[in-house]
Amino acid sequence: MEEPLADRKGFYQILTRKIRVLILVVSFVPMMLTAGILCYRFHQAYSEKVSAHISELVLKHTQNIDAFLLEKLGNIRYLARQFSESNPESAQTFLVLHLARLKEEYGDVFTDLGLVNTQGIQFAYEGPFRFENADYSRAKWFVRSMESPYYISDVFAGLRGHPHFILAVKVTCKKQDYILRATINFTAFNSLVENIQIGKTGAAYIVNTKGEFQTHARSGTSAHIAPAMVAKDVFSDNNTVVMKKADIQGNAYIYALSIFKNIDWRMVFRQDLDDAMRDLWRAEMLSLGIFVIGCIAILSVSFTLPRSIVKLIAAADKKNEAMNKQVVESGKLATIGELAAGIAHEINNPVAIMVEEAGWMGDLLEEPFDDTTFDEFNRAIEQIKTQGRRCKDITHKLLSFARKSDATVADIRINEVIQQIVSLTAQMARYNNVSIQTRLGPELPYIRVSPAELQQVVLNLVNNAIDAMGKEGGIINIDTCVNPEDSQYVLVEFSDNGPGIPSQNLARIFDPFFTTKAVGKGTGLGLSICYGIIRKMGGKIEVKSIVGQGTSFFIFLPIDTKNLSFGKKTQLEQLKNQGENNE
Numbered sequence: 001m002e003e004p005l006a007d008r009k010g011f012y013q014i015l016t017r018k019i020r021v022l023i024l025v026v027s028f029v030p031m032m033l034t035a036g037i038l039c040y041r042f043h044q045a046y047s048e049k050v051s052a053h054i055s056e057l058v059l060k061h062t063q064n065i066d067a068f069l070l071e072k073l074g075n076i077r078y079l080a081r082q083f084s085e086s087n088p089e090s091a092q093t094f095l096v097l098h099l100a101r102l103k104e105e106y107g108d109v110f111t112d113l114g115l116v117n118t119q120g121i122q123f124a125y126e127g128p129f130r131f132e133n134a135d136y137s138r139a140k141w142f143v144r145s146m147e148s149p150y151y152i153s154d155v156f157a158g159l160r161g162h163p164h165f166i167l168a169v170k171v172t173c174k175k176q177d178y179i180l181r182a183t184i185n186f187t188a189f190n191s192l193v194e195n196i197q198i199g200k201t202g203a204a205y206i207v208n209t210k211g212e213f214q215t216h217a218r219s220g221t222s223a224h225i226a227p228a229m230v231a232k233d234v235f236s237d238n239n240t241v242v243m244k245k246a247d248i249q250g251n252a253y254i255y256a257l258s259i260f261k262n263i264d265w266r267m268v269f270r271q272d273l274d275d276a277m278r279d280l281w282r283a284e285m286l287s288l289g290i291f292v293i294g295c296i297a298i299l300s301v302s303f304t305l306p307r308s309i310v311k312l313i314a315a316a317d318k319k320n321e322a323m324n325k326q327v328v329e330s331g332k333l334a335t336i337g338e339l340a341a342g343i344a345h346e347i348n349n350p351v352a353i354m355v356e357e358a359g360w361m362g363d364l365l366e367e368p369f370d371d372t373t374f375d376e377f378n379r380a381i382e383q384i385k386t387q388g389r390r391c392k393d394i395t396h397k398l399l400s401f402a403r404k405s406d407a408t409v410a411d412i413r414i415n416e417v418i419q420q421i422v423s424l425t426a427q428m429a430r431y432n433n434v435s436i437q438t439r440l441g442p443e444l445p446y447i448r449v450s451p452a453e454l455q456q457v458v459l460n461l462v463n464n465a466i467d468a469m470g471k472e473g474g475i476i477n478i479d480t481c482v483n484p485e486d487s488q489y490v491l492v493e494f495s496d497n498g499p500g501i502p503s504q505n506l507a508r509i510f511d512p513f514f515t516t517k518a519v520g521k522g523t524g525l526g527l528s529i530c531y532g533i534i535r536k537m538g539g540k541i542e543v544k545s546i547v548g549q550g551t552s553f554f555i556f557l558p559i560d561t562k563n564l565s566f567g568k569k570t571q572l573e574q575l576k577n578q579g580e581n582n583e
Helices: 009-084 088-106 140-147 186-194 278-365 371-402 414-431 451-472 526-536 566-582
Strands: 110-117 122-126 150-152 165-173 176-184 202-208 240-246 252-259 265-272 410-412 434-440 447-449 474-482 489-496 540-546 550-558
Touching: 009 088, 009 110, 009 150, 009 165, 009 176, 009 186, 009 202, 009 240, 009 252, 009 265, 009 278, 088 110, 088 122, 088 176, 140 150, 140 165, 140 176, 176 186, 186 202, 278 371, 278 414, 278 451, 278 526, 410 414, 410 451, 414 434, 414 451, 414 474, 414 489, 434 451, 447 451, 447 550, 451 474, 451 489, 451 526, 451 550, 526 540
Parallel strands: 434 474
Antiparallel strands: 110 122, 110 176, 150 165, 165 176, 202 265, 240 252, 252 265, 410 447, 474 489, 489 550, 540 550
């Protein structure tokens, strides 16, 4: 049953929650999916961009240093060929001359030059130290130099006590093998790597295959490089690799490694991951802030907009209910107009009798009084009283129906409402040669509806049946019972043996203002009002009609079992049991 506006607070609360949930779902799900996908894709793209940038930078510097070493090795190899064509006895002069030329050409890149015989004794030396006749027979670089045409050593302290590395080239002069070696200025070489810097923490350095530093590492980058990180099999085809590692303290770093071509060294670039991704974090934090602001805005809208919408709906419902009441009242006035002729005829008869009795009493007053005169006065007065009560009863019924509709629901018996309307329309039915027959089910359960609105439905259907049968008259049957197909409803059937409704009109009879009556004979609102009232009560109305045989309206009204008293529920259960036994 449709609830009055005053009782629809719960409905509006549920509607508010549904709209709020719908707004949240429709807004949050696409936004979170979009934000998640965009953030993930942006994070991936930015990470790949950072990795590619660092990888390219490291590879470029590796190639530059490789070119530097190759150039310096080429210088020494050139000197070796020059020495092979000279006299070993003039080795010291050769070294002095060419070291001066190298310094003149390359500055202080070359620290010194030396010639070592096959016994590892440096028999000629030019440089800032006193390394003449130094014994390198057990030096690793000397052993490796004797095994290959040239050799570039790792960085080591050696006899001078500070880091340096040498370039050694095997040379043959006068059928005697020698090693021409040159020491590279470590400071000059180290500056080539130290200049590689990105961000606040990004720095580069060189390690050998054991992970040992071959250049100085910037402060804070003295972390040991595991040999597994610089093994050859970790490098890709382009000899560079980018990886992310965390130290034992849990600090994450991004590493870019590149392998040299002319020496078994590795260029390593290491940067704090937070520093490398700082711009990304800032962009993500900005996005997160915008996302949070958007969430707050959505939450605000989800709490304010549903309330505004529901208020508008409530106001519209209020206006709609007021309009429905006006339509119902209009329909009632139209019905009263249709009843007017029958009511007037119903009142006219007792009034005529009262006038006749009054005239008779006047005639008696002109004659001498005797005992029979008083008896006639008493009889006439009693007749006037009877007819007066009859008029009062008729006007009472009319006023009871005509007063403004009260939508307040109450527990009523459907049979009593039908009997009242049948009594009210009896005179009009007789005037139209219509017989109203009722077969009302006994002890029907109470139904909880508006009595005034139910009266109007019954009266509209009875009046329609009388009008449909016209002057030829007919029979109207009104039956009530518990619906045999669904015991939760009371069934009221109005059937007549009138002309019936054509099939093309049957689907439109509940439309407002649809009527087949002549102009001025009907408003077309009666059945529309009936339909609206029954739907409002939570019931339904159906119609069946066969042209030439008659029309039947079926009204199903719900039984409000929740509001029935214990005695009434027992009564309903008995009725259900009776129905089941009959089946």
